[in-house]
Amino acid sequence: MGDELDYDPMTELQRALDAADGSALLAAAEDAHYADLAHLYENLDDEKRDFLLKTIGPELATDVVAELPYPLIEGALTHFKPAQLRVLLGNLSDDDRVDVFQVVSEEAQVRFFSLLGPRDKELTRSLLKYEEDTAGGRMTTQVGRITADMTVKQAITVLRRDREDAETLARIFVVDEQGRLVGKVRLRDLAFNTWDTPIHDIMEEADEYVLASADQEEAARKISKYDLIVLPVVDEFHHLLGVVTYDDALEILQEESTEDIEKLSGIGGEQSEVSYLNTSVSQQYRRRVSWLVGLAFVSIGSGYVMYHFSAVLEKAFVLSIFLPMVVAAGGNSGGQAATMVIRALALGEVKAGNALRIAWKEARTGLSLGLTLGLAMAIFISFVLPHMQEGTGSSFDFLHLAFAVSVALTVQVFSATTLGALLPIFARSIKLDPAVVSAPSLASTVDVSGMLIYFSTVAAILGLQ
Amino acid sequence: MGDELDYDPMTELQRALDAADGSALLAAAEDAHYADLAHLYENLDDEKRDFLLKTIGPELATDVVAELPYPLIEGALTHFKPAQLRVLLGNLSDDDRVDVFQVVSEEAQVRFFSLLGPRDKELTRSLLKYEEDTAGGRMTTQVGRITADMTVKQAITVLRRDREDAETLARIFVVDEQGRLVGKVRLRDLAFNTWDTPIHDIMEEADEYVLASADQEEAARKISKYDLIVLPVVDEFHHLLGVVTYDDALEILQEESTEDIEKLSGIGGEQSEVSYLNTSVSQQYRRRVSWLVGLAFVSIGSGYVMYHFSAVLEKAFVLSIFLPMVVAAGGNSGGQAATMVIRALALGEVKAGNALRIAWKEARTGLSLGLTLGLAMAIFISFVLPHMQEGTGSSFDFLHLAFAVSVALTVQVFSATTLGALLPIFARSIKLDPAVVSAPSLASTVDVSGMLIYFSTVAAILGLQ
Numbered sequence: 001m002g003d004e005l006d007y008d009p010m011t012e013l014q015r016a017l018d019a020a021d022g023s024a025l026l027a028a029a030e031d032a033h034y035a036d037l038a039h040l041y042e043n044l045d046d047e048k049r050d051f052l053l054k055t056i057g058p059e060l061a062t063d064v065v066a067e068l069p070y071p072l073i074e075g076a077l078t079h080f081k082p083a084q085l086r087v088l089l090g091n092l093s094d095d096d097r098v099d100v101f102q103v104v105s106e107e108a109q110v111r112f113f114s115l116l117g118p119r120d121k122e123l124t125r126s127l128l129k130y131e132e133d134t135a136g137g138r139m140t141t142q143v144g145r146i147t148a149d150m151t152v153k154q155a156i157t158v159l160r161r162d163r164e165d166a167e168t169l170a171r172i173f174v175v176d177e178q179g180r181l182v183g184k185v186r187l188r189d190l191a192f193n194t195w196d197t198p199i200h201d202i203m204e205e206a207d208e209y210v211l212a213s214a215d216q217e218e219a220a221r222k223i224s225k226y227d228l229i230v231l232p233v234v235d236e237f238h239h240l241l242g243v244v245t246y247d248d249a250l251e252i253l254q255e256e257s258t259e260d261i262e263k264l265s266g267i268g269g270e271q272s273e274v275s276y277l278n279t280s281v282s283q284q285y286r287r288r289v290s291w292l293v294g295l296a297f298v299s300i301g302s303g304y305v306m307y308h309f310s311a312v313l314e315k316a317f318v319l320s321i322f323l324p325m326v327v328a329a330g331g332n333s334g335g336q337a338a339t340m341v342i343r344a345l346a347l348g349e350v351k352a353g354n355a356l357r358i359a360w361k362e363a364r365t366g367l368s369l370g371l372t373l374g375l376a377m378a379i380f381i382s383f384v385l386p387h388m389q390e391g392t393g394s395s396f397d398f399l400h401l402a403f404a405v406s407v408a409l410t411v412q413v414f415s416a417t418t419l420g421a422l423l424p425i426f427a428r429s430i431k432l433d434p435a436v437v438s439a440p441s442l443a444s445t446v447d448v449s450g451m452l453i454y455f456s457t458v459a460a461i462l463g464l465q
Numbered sequence: 466m467g468d469e470l471d472y473d474p475m476t477e478l479q480r481a482l483d484a485a486d487g488s489a490l491l492a493a494a495e496d497a498h499y500a501d502l503a504h505l506y507e508n509l510d511d512e513k514r515d516f517l518l519k520t521i522g523p524e525l526a527t528d529v530v531a532e533l534p535y536p537l538i539e540g541a542l543t544h545f546k547p548a549q550l551r552v553l554l555g556n557l558s559d560d561d562r563v564d565v566f567q568v569v570s571e572e573a574q575v576r577f578f579s580l581l582g583p584r585d586k587e588l589t590r591s592l593l594k595y596e597e598d599t600a601g602g603r604m605t606t607q608v609g610r611i612t613a614d615m616t617v618k619q620a621i622t623v624l625r626r627d628r629e630d631a632e633t634l635a636r637i638f639v640v641d642e643q644g645r646l647v648g649k650v651r652l653r654d655l656a657f658n659t660w661d662t663p664i665h666d667i668m669e670e671a672d673e674y675v676l677a678s679a680d681q682e683e684a685a686r687k688i689s690k691y692d693l694i695v696l697p698v699v700d701e702f703h704h705l706l707g708v709v710t711y712d713d714a715l716e717i718l719q720e721e722s723t724e725d726i727e728k729l730s731g732i733g734g735e736q737s738e739v740s741y742l743n744t745s746v747s748q749q750y751r752r753r754v755s756w757l758v759g760l761a762f763v764s765i766g767s768g769y770v771m772y773h774f775s776a777v778l779e780k781a782f783v784l785s786i787f788l789p790m791v792v793a794a795g796g797n798s799g800g801q802a803a804t805m806v807i808r809a810l811a812l813g814e815v816k817a818g819n820a821l822r823i824a825w826k827e828a829r830t831g832l833s834l835g836l837t838l839g840l841a842m843a844i845f846i847s848f849v850l851p852h853m854q855e856g857t858g859s860s861f862d863f864l865h866l867a868f869a870v871s872v873a874l875t876v877q878v879f880s881a882t883t884l885g886a887l888l889p890i891f892a893r894s895i896k897l898d899p900a901v902v903s904a905p906s907l908a909s910t911v912d913v914s915g916m917l918i919y920f921s922t923v924a925a926i927l928g929l930q
Binding site for chain 1: 498500621624625634635652653655656657672673688689690691692694711712714715716718719722723725726727729730731732740741742746747749750753754756757758760761762764765767768769771772775778779782783785786787788789790792793794797798800801803804805806808809812814815819822823826827829830833834837838841842845874878908912916
């Protein structure tokens with residue numbers, strides 16, 4: 001085995017693909033991991049995709065297709081003849097099969113459905129009832145099920161029958177005669193107990209479970225919080241319907257955090273699952289344009305405020321030096337506060353009911369940040385600026401200017417921080433997505449208020465009204 | 466069991482805690498999940514924390530302490546007497562024990578270390594060699610190990626001895642006489658094969674593994690990509706040192722994405738692990754202040770540009786209406802591009818070597834977005850503005866103004882988008898963190914360039930120089 005350490009199936013695969021060497025390709029594909037094959041497929045041109053799938057055949061292609069980004073799945077399946085498709089669709093685990101049906105065109109749905117065996121038809125139909133982003137939509141029904149009155153030997157016999165089908169046997173669930181979830185055993189408890197031990201003696205309570213109608217994120221958070229390998233999914237009568245596995249949880253949590261990051265920058269729509277380099281310019285354009293155009297019109301509001309105060313600027317153009325800073329400091333500090341609160345809401349660390357505690361914490365944080373910034377600027381203006389900038393032709397001294405700017409800065413940062421913390425909570429309390437709502441409303445509000453705060457503060461303090 | 470569905474240990478626990486009812490507290494704690502207990506502990510005052518830990522004792526407290534946010538661990542351990550601490554530290558899994566040693570004060574380290582048994586001392590010392598954020602720093606050595614020449618029966622005998630210690634038996638690893646990793650078997654293959662089957666016949670190759678010195682994120686991404694429950698960790702001679710488990714991967718990936726989100730908003734430092742509500746105002750202040758002060762001084766650069774062009778503004782104050790918009794559009798579009806690329810880099814979807822492809826994609830996206838925005842503004846200015854704003858006293862018509870603003874907008878969005886995409890790639894190529902570097906450099910560059918682009922474009926087109 002030591003000799004094989006140098007052999008990399010993916011390098012060999014690429015070579016075979018370039019040389020159109022079918023038998024070498026098949027041999028390498030058999031050694032490769034399906035996740036690597038799927039990644040390779042994504043980056044091939046149509047002709048090579050076709051050659052790859054036809055060479056490895058439906059058996060080996062099953063896991064590869066299941067691993068592909070959703071938008072590529074239908075295209076991949078068109079490479080197969082109906083008889084091959086029948087094999088591939090039959091081989092898919094039931095949750096992957098449902099995913100396929102959810103993402104292909106209606107015409108393909110009908111065609112693929114006709115290729116399924118009667119049991120798979122039934123199962124697929126029943127799983128398609130659940131929304132894609134619920135625990136039911138994510139679960140697999142392929143789970144080890146035994147009853148409490150079996151012995152370890154009987155349980156092993158039942159499970160042996162299902163062994164290759166079950167997604168994981170790390171946890172095996174115990175159901176009653178109505179199929180309701182009553183407990184769980186670990187495979188190690190079967191392996192290490194004598195064969196006549198009754199399941200009833202070794203089973204534990206199945207405390208953690210999730211309703212099929214629950215959001216997929218709830219399932220993922222439970223798996224993460226309680227360090228579970230599988231989480232049972234039940235209906236409202238506590239019947240065991242299936243399980244969500246830890247690898248689903250990994251996927252769900254990564255999707256959600258990517259979506260959160262993107263929403264904060266005003267990138268819209270569901271995360272497409274296709275990797276960045278495989279999206280088109282027009283897809284990128286569509287996900288970003290509405291936010292940019294919307295915010296542009298909102299920014300005209302700031303422009304009007306500036307225009308409105310043109311008399312103040314005209315009297316002392318030196319004021320323009322600090323205008324962008326006061327406005328931007330609000331955007332930056334408000335954005336920080338919003339980010340902290342949005343992430344805390346997403347991780348379930350804070351609830352909308354805690355609004356007062358959060359506002360109080362952020363108000364104090366905002367005041368400290370505002371005072372620090374104000375002080376830093378006051379020092380800069382009164383000591384540094386006079387030497388750089390002689391004779392601005394204004395009727396006030398730099399000490400007054402420093403005072404006025406630092407007051408405006410403190411007010412702006414304090415109000416932006418408090419607002420940035422409260423906006424996501426408000427959004428959540430009216431059942432909107434905090435990340436989607438907060439970013440644009442914050443940007444628009446804080447820019448306008450920054451202009452207003454700056455001009456009215458400096459005009460009042462310096463007597464420029 | 467149906468009757469017990471209404472019973473919630475956490476409600477009962479809270480009641481017992483409020484009533485200072487020790488025996489009810491212990492009973493409820495025994496039914497509760499350690500993750501829930503840890504979450505509860507976090508939100509208690511000192512007196513109740515003490516009562517809770519003393520009541521449940523070191524055995525039950527072990528998992529609770531391991532689940533606590535790092536900054537709370539040392540405080541929690543001070544509630545126990547040395548004899549109890551000895552039990553608790555001995556009960557910890559080895560990776561959790563190393564975490565404890567990594568996060569407590571030096572003085573506590575020495576005291577705790579003296580309480581360990583000789584084997585635990587040796588193990589802890591050897592694990593402390595690895596940096597906290599490497600695969601070696603995250604791994605547990607508690608893994609099922611067998612050799613290829615054993616039979617299934619011998620393997621089960623060996624594993625039975627370790628059964629409660631091993632973090633998971635879902636995967637069992639096969640090593641040679643030097644302890645080098647040669648393969649893996651699944652527990653189900655032991656459970657379902659006859660007892661005289663040699664391990665050699667049922668073992669598979671262990672293709673996925675990670676070096677102990679590798680970044681913890683690499684381990685997490687492998688677990689996620691290949692849907693693994695455990696990933697073996699080896700040294701440079703391929704000796705099996707331990708495993709990183711799927712629940713570590715979940716934790717690592719969540720920490721990393723929270724950090725990425727925070728960095729994009731200029732929130733510094735390691736994510737503290739303490740939930741938002743449990744951080745102090747001064748912690749929040751420290752994580753945010755340097756970015757705000759730094760950016761404030763940078764913004765003065767924009768202010769100087771504006772001040773420099775005061776003559777242009779004075780000739781046509783109507784230009785101030787569109788100034789904030791042009792500047793902000795660059796920040797927004799650049800931020801979107803940076804976010805897409807930073808996330809793609811973090812997920813390993815793009816490499817720095819793809820810089821040209823990315824720049825080309827973003828340049829086209831930026832041009833489309835810029836042209837759209839420019840067109841929208843041109844329409845707004847030429848059709849809507851004249852009716853709102855009669856007699857601005859300027860020497861040019863609205864058609865010229867519309868043309869000038871839309872040209873500036875297109876140039877600003879195009880350049881900001883391209884820059885936003887390239888900055889993270891540049892940061893990665895010189896081994897800096899893309900999220901930390903891109904946000905501030907983008908904000909400062911784009912604001913200044915926006916002012917410059919706007920004033921020079923409108924001044925040139927409208928003849929205001």
